[in-house]
Amino acid sequence: MLPRLLCTSFLFGALALGGCAKSEPEKKDERAAPQAEAPKAGSDDKVAADKKDPQSGVDYHSFANTDDYRIEHLDLDLTVDFSRKVLEGEARLEIKRLSKKNPPLVLDTRDLTIESVEAGHGERLEPVKFSLGEKDDHLGTPLSIKLPKNATAVAIRYRTSPEASGVQWLEPQQTAGKKHPFLFTQAQAIHARSFVPLQDSPKVRMTYGATIRTPKELRAVMSADNDPETEKDGVYEFEMPQPIPSYLLALAVGDLEFKPMGERTGVYAEPALLDASAEEFEDTESMLEATERVYGAYRWDRYDLLILPPSFPFGGMENPRLSFITPTVIAGDKSLVALIAHELAHSWSGNLVTNASWRDLWLNEGFTTYLTNRIMQNIYGDQRYKMEMALGYDDLQADLADREDRDEIMAIDLRGRDPDEVFSNIPYEKGSLFLYELEQKIGREAFDQFLLEYFNHFAFQSIATEDFVDYLNQTLLKQYPEKLDAERIHQWIYEPGIPQGAPHPQSDAFSKIDPLRQQWLGGEISTKDIDTSGWTFHQWKYFLDGMPEKLSEAQLKELDSTFDLTESKNNEVAFSWLMIAVRNQYKPAYGRLENFLSTIGRNKFLRPLYRELEETGQGELARRIFENAKAGYHPLTVKVNSKVIYGDDGE
Ligand code: BES
Ligand code: ZN
Numbered sequence: 001m002l003p004r005l006l007c008t009s010f011l012f013g014a015l016a017l018g019g020c021a022k023s024e025p026e027k028k029d030e031r032a033a034p035q036a037e038a039p040k041a042g043s044d045d046k047v048a049a050d051k052k053d054p055q056s057g058v059d060y061h062s063f064a065n066t067d068d069y070r071i072e073h074l075d076l077d078l079t080v081d082f083s084r085k086v087l088e089g090e091a092r093l094e095i096k097r098l099s100k101k102n103p104p105l106v107l108d109t110r111d112l113t114i115e116s117v118e119a120g121h122g123e124r125l126e127p128v129k130f131s132l133g134e135k136d137d138h139l140g141t142p143l144s145i146k147l148p149k150n151a152t153a154v155a156i157r158y159r160t161s162p163e164a165s166g167v168q169w170l171e172p173q174q175t176a177g178k179k180h181p182f183l184f185t186q187a188q189a190i191h192a193r194s195f196v197p198l199q200d201s202p203k204v205r206m207t208y209g210a211t212i213r214t215p216k217e218l219r220a221v222m223s224a225d226n227d228p229e230t231e232k233d234g235v236y237e238f239e240m241p242q243p244i245p246s247y248l249l250a251l252a253v254g255d256l257e258f259k260p261m262g263e264r265t266g267v268y269a270e271p272a273l274l275d276a277s278a279e280e281f282e283d284t285e286s287m288l289e290a291t292e293r294v295y296g297a298y299r300w301d302r303y304d305l306l307i308l309p310p311s312f313p314f315g316g317m318e319n320p321r322l323s324f325i326t327p328t329v330i331a332g333d334k335s336l337v338a339l340i341a342h343e344l345a346h347s348w349s350g351n352l353v354t355n356a357s358w359r360d361l362w363l364n365e366g367f368t369t370y371l372t373n374r375i376m377q378n379i380y381g382d383q384r385y386k387m388e389m390a391l392g393y394d395d396l397q398a399d400l401a402d403r404e405d406r407d408e409i410m411a412i413d414l415r416g417r418d419p420d421e422v423f424s425n426i427p428y429e430k431g432s433l434f435l436y437e438l439e440q441k442i443g444r445e446a447f448d449q450f451l452l453e454y455f456n457h458f459a460f461q462s463i464a465t466e467d468f469v470d471y472l473n474q475t476l477l478k479q480y481p482e483k484l485d486a487e488r489i490h491q492w493i494y495e496p497g498i499p500q501g502a503p504h505p506q507s508d509a510f511s512k513i514d515p516l517r518q519q520w521l522g523g524e525i526s527t528k529d530i531d532t533s534g535w536t537f538h539q540w541k542y543f544l545d546g547m548p549e550k551l552s553e554a555q556l557k558e559l560d561s562t563f564d565l566t567e568s569k570n571n572e573v574a575f576s577w578l579m580i581a582v583r584n585q586y587k588p589a590y591g592r593l594e595n596f597l598s599t600i601g602r603n604k605f606l607r608p609l610y611r612e613l614e615e616t617g618q619g620e621l622a623r624r625i626f627e628n629a630k631a632g633y634h635p636l637t638v639k640v641n642s643k644v645i646y647g648d649d650g651e
Pocket of ligand 2: 342346364365368
């Protein structure tokens with residue numbers, strides 16, 4: 001059944017007609033149209049659906065009827081209008097028909113204005129009827145298009161809303177150069193639909209081409225074949241020959257320059273950040289080569305980085321060929337470059353072998369976190385590897401202490417929920433720990449061989465958790481029946497918590513910090529007696545995160561005056577310190593706190609800080625800072641932190 005249609009606009013040729021498209025008869029295969037049937041959150045239907053387990057491979061976060069049609073190629077022609085904060089133009093979709101019937105094509109949209117739709121075959125397209133359905137808070141609005149029989153192409157003229165959830169429009173003062181505006185998109189998980197009408201599901205892969213028209217002084221880059229030599233003339237052409245899911249579609253426009261870092265790697269950034277970025281991330285080429293040696297050829301030609309303004313809501317995003325990176329990891333000492341290893345690793349786990357639905361996110365993030373650690377070990381050695389692993393383990397423990405059981409399950413049931421709201425360390429660190437256990441059990445060499453074959457076996461496919469489990473049953477479980485156990489694997493994937501006897505990564509560099517912290521807390525030694533020379537950010541973080549809930553004003557002052565924590569240039573250290581400061585209402589750090597919350601958009605930092613303010617009776621301050629900073633935040637940052645601060649989504 002199709003979603004209920006609201007029939008807001010109905011166009012046939014140039015004529016505006018009234019009325020609704022007839023919905024097609026119901027499908028027999030339950031898996032065939034669950035998206036279109038997705039009941040409204042909170043409705044009786046929804047409650048009934050919740051009783052059953054989610055179905056493997058079904059995407060509950062898309063309206064698209066992907067069993068009838070598959071988009072195979074997208075051609076975009078968009079004009080970037082900074083004055084109206086609008087992307088405007090045409091999306092042409094090449095579609096493959098999977099069924100003999102001719103039901104309407106249902107696409108995902110969110111806050112798009114659809115001007116016209118044409119459909120047909122080859123170059124011969126004709127205006128067709130279309131209608132927008134009812135808007136769902138999480139999923140947006142289905143766009144239903146009546147297709148002529150045998151139509152294989154659809155061209156949609158449309159424009160985005162200035163509030164598009166997947167686009168941030170920045171004023172010049174929010175950039176490093178302060179002279180030019182900036183725009184970037186963030187499509188994962190379900191925001192591509194806010195800037196392109198398409199089947200916004202990770203199980204659909206498409207190639208794409210694009211023409212992007214910008215003000216002449218700016219450069220456009222995409223998750224495609226960027227060419228640093230291209231003339232800056234305001235018209236940029238892109239091709240993406242490898243098929244990608246929609247959440248990897250990405251565009252940025254700004255005063256961008258390019259600097260090579262290696263043969264296949266380079267960095268795009270605003271001029272003021274270019275040199276520092278290229279230096280900080282100079283090991284990217286070695287990381288790429290190291291990953292290839294173990295997990296097989298890099299399949300995406302080039303690997304470049306794009307350094308965004310600090311309002312970017314994530315640390316990084318693995319857009320193919322061009323990872324988007326927060327500038328807040330440029331610490332000057334490469335201490336935070338695990339982020340680059342992580343986004344690079346997604347070129348195998350995620351971009352090559354992709355989660356089929358957001359329930360399967362752990363296949364992307366857990367595998368990537370595991371690979372990240374391995375890359376870090378390869379490039380920076382054992383000590384760094386152990387520290388990164390141990391910090392990850394502590395993050396996992398913190399989440400396990402904090403979350404409801406249902407959110408500790410790797411194959412998480414997200415029906416009726418907004419993936420942005422459920423973001424946690426579970427898919428990352430529990431997923432990674434699970435793979436680490438497999439490695440420990442069968443040996444590293446065998447496990448690497450398994451991963452190499454896994455990436456090759458499922459290359460350029462989107463798979464569900466159960467596809468992975470089946471593959472594991474066919475391979476490792478057969479090869480190592482005495483070492484692996486299907487029940488335990490089931491427990492890892494489908495049950496909360498972690499199984500008894502799971503590995504517990506630790507680091508010597510940390511264990512010597514525990515007694516020092518203890519002695520200092522007990523008044524046996526002063527801060528000056530703590531030898532912090534040579535401490536890496538990891539050790540600082542471990543030292544600070546292990547502090548008890550409450551510290552005295554005198555203790556806080558002593559820490560701050562000895563180690564200058566309020567002024568720390570390392571944003572991770574600053575964050576750990578600010579959490580302590582907020583918890584203990586240590587006012588000398590509040591200037592930095594306000595500055596931090598107003599200039600950085602990374603939700604990994606913002607959400608815990610705002611939550612801590614709320615939970616310690618400082619909600620008024622949280623609201624004041626939030627209201628002042630809001631205009632500069634990304635829509636996602638506004639949404640998730642409004643929930644924390646006001647208990648709603650800020651609309
Ligand atoms: N793909 C994620 C970001 C993401 C996940 C966006 C889910 C939307 C929905 C990216 O690769 C990521 O994991 N970023 C982390 C990196 C960190 C774990 C090293 C981040 O931004 O903090
Ligand atoms: Zn990731």
